Amino acid sequence: MPCAGSRWDSREGSDARSLGEGAACDSPMWVLHAAPVLSFFGELYLRSTLPFLSEETTAREVAYLARSFQGLRVPGPVVDLGCGHGRHAARLNARGPLAGRVLGLELDEQSLQERLPGFPAVRADLRSLPFRTGSLAGAYAWYSSLFIFSDEEHVALLREVARCLKPGGLLVLQTVPYERLASQPEASFSTRLPDGSLLEERSRFDAVRGRDEATRKLTRPDGRVLSGHYAIRYYPLADLTQLLEFTGFSLRWVHGGLEEERPSDTSTDLVVGAELRHG
Ligand SMILES: C[S@@+](CC[C@H](N)C(=O)[O-])C[C@H]1O[C@@H](n2cnc3c(N)ncnc32)[C@H](O)[C@@H]1O
Numbered sequence: 233m234p235c236a237g238s239r240w241d242s243r244e245g246s247d248a249r250s251l252g253e254g255a256a257c258d259s260p261m262w263v264l265h266a267a268p269v270l271s272f273f274g275e276l277y278l279r280s281t282l283p284f285l286s287e288e289t290t291a292r293e294v295a296y297l298a299r300s301f302q303g304l305r306v307p308g309p310v311v312d313l314g315c316g317h318g319r320h321a322a323r324l325n326a327r328g329p330l331a332g333r334v335l336g337l338e339l340d341e342q343s344l345q346e347r348l349p350g351f352p353a354v355r356a357d358l359r360s361l362p363f364r365t366g367s368l369a370g371a372y373a374w375y376s377s378l379f380i381f382s383d384e385e386h387v388a389l390l391r392e393v394a395r396c397l398k399p400g401g402l403l404v405l406q407t408v409p410y411e412r413l414a415s416q417p418e419a420s421f422s423t424r425l426p427d428g429s430l431l432e433e434r435s436r437f438d439a440v441r442g443r444d445e446a447t448r449k450l451t452r453p454d455g456r457v458l459s460g461h462y463a464i465r466y467y468p469l470a471d472l473t474q475l476l477e478f479t480g481f482s483l484r485w486v487h488g489g490l491e492e493e494r495p496s497d498t499s500t501d502l503v504v505g506a507e508l509r510h511g
Contacts, residue, residue, distance in 0.1 A: 272448070272460030273340045278317065279458070280450050283425050290319045296490045297372055297404060298328040300505055306400045308369035312336045313358055313393070314377030315347070322348035333369070337361070359389050363396040371397065372404040379407060379465040386465065387479055394480035397508040403481060409488070409495065409502045410468040413437040413444055428453040442466050469495065472504065481506035 297320060301310060312321040315336030325334035336353035338344050344353055356362045358378065371393055378389055393403055417437040425431055435446030442465055449459040467475060473483050484507050485492075488499030495502060 272462045274342045276448065276450055276458040276460050277340075278343060278346065279429065279452075280425070280431050280448060282317070283427075285319065290323070292490050293374060293406075294320055294323045296492075296503070297324060298330065299492075300372075300404045301370055301402065302329045304329070304370055304402050306369040306398050306402070308367065308398060309333050309335050310370040310372070311363070311368055311396075312351075313371055313373040314338060314375075315351075315353060316340075316343050318347040318351055318353070320372075320374060321351040321353070325351035359385055359392070361392045361396050365395050366398050368396045368401055369398055370402040370404070372406075374406045376407040376464050376466070378405060379467070380463065381465075383465065386475065390475065390479035390481070394508055399508060399510055401508045402484070403476075403506045403508075404503065405506070406501060406503045407472075408466060409499050410439075410442060410466045411497065412500065413466050414439045425450075437466070442468070442471075469502065472502075476504070476506045477509075480509055482509045 304310075310324075310330050310333050312318070312324075312334060315321045315338045318336050321334045321336040324330045325332060334351050336344075336347065336351055337356055337358065338347075338353060339355065339357055341355065344355055347353060354362060359381065378393075379386060381389065397403070414437065417439060418435070420432075420434040422430065422432045430451040431448070432451075433446055433448045435444055437444040443463050444466060445461070445463045447459065447461050449457060451457050469486065476483055484505040486495055487493060487501070487503040488495035489501050490503070493499065
């Protein structure tokens with residue numbers, strides 16, 4: 233996907249500290265970090281991705297998420313993991329089954345500063361969730377946002393999500409099918425954005441490691457250059473299922489698209505719903 237968010241960098245770490253016992257989810261924004269720098273996220277990601285995110289696309293994704301959480305019986309907050317500027321969280325928190333229950337989690341300061349109004353957010357690292365054990369009703373992550381780390385970190389991260397969920401809590405994850413990357417392992421493009429910036433990207437998918445690595449460069453109209461590297465892990469469905477089960481979840485559904493299609497060779501999305509396993 234050129235710039236609609238499926239490929240990005242995950243190299244930078246951070247030092248999130250848990251809010252610990254007594255943390256409440258009603259603060260407009262918590263700042264938990266000493267300003268770590270994300271080389272790819274932040275200005276480069278925002279300026280190169282937002283022009284490709286149409287209202288229609290976001291509306292369809294929001295509708296999908298609203299349907300996914302509609303039947304959730306578990307009370308409590310639902311966290312948008314890697315919420316970015318909040319295109320899903322703002323709408324879901326405004327109306328529908330999750331109204332007033334959505335909290336964004338995001339590490340990048342600029343994304344939070346520029347976020348849409350109408351939902352609370354916490355600045356924290358996905359790998360160290362600042363929530364009490366068993367305090368969340370649900371969580372979701374769009375655009376492979378949970379799979380930008382190492383395999384070991386993905387295990388730890390999903391266990392962290394499981395720790396934070398209440399029994400019966402729901403996790404919804406959107407990514408791109410492994411087969412789609414494998415069928416076109418090399419990609420490059422160069423395009424002008426509406427503001428005159430030149431956007432260039434090259435990516436390569438290593439099917440053995442299941443990792444897509446890319447560099448993106450944005451040359452601004454004033455000549456300023458922003459560039460960054462990113463890597464995303466794409467798991468074949470069987471491996472993703474195993475990963476979820478290994479980390480405490482039971483798979484509830486698998487969709488190949490936002491209309492809840494069955495996965496097929498032509499699917500552009502892979503969206504899974506998983507419930508925290510009892511016992
Ligand atoms: C691909 S973007 C998706 C943004 C948003 N969910 C959307 O669909 O528009 C991934 C997001 O995860 C954030 N992110 C990256 N590493 C993170 C980390 N370690 N902890 C928290 N957020 C992180 C990025 O800043 C970025 O906003």
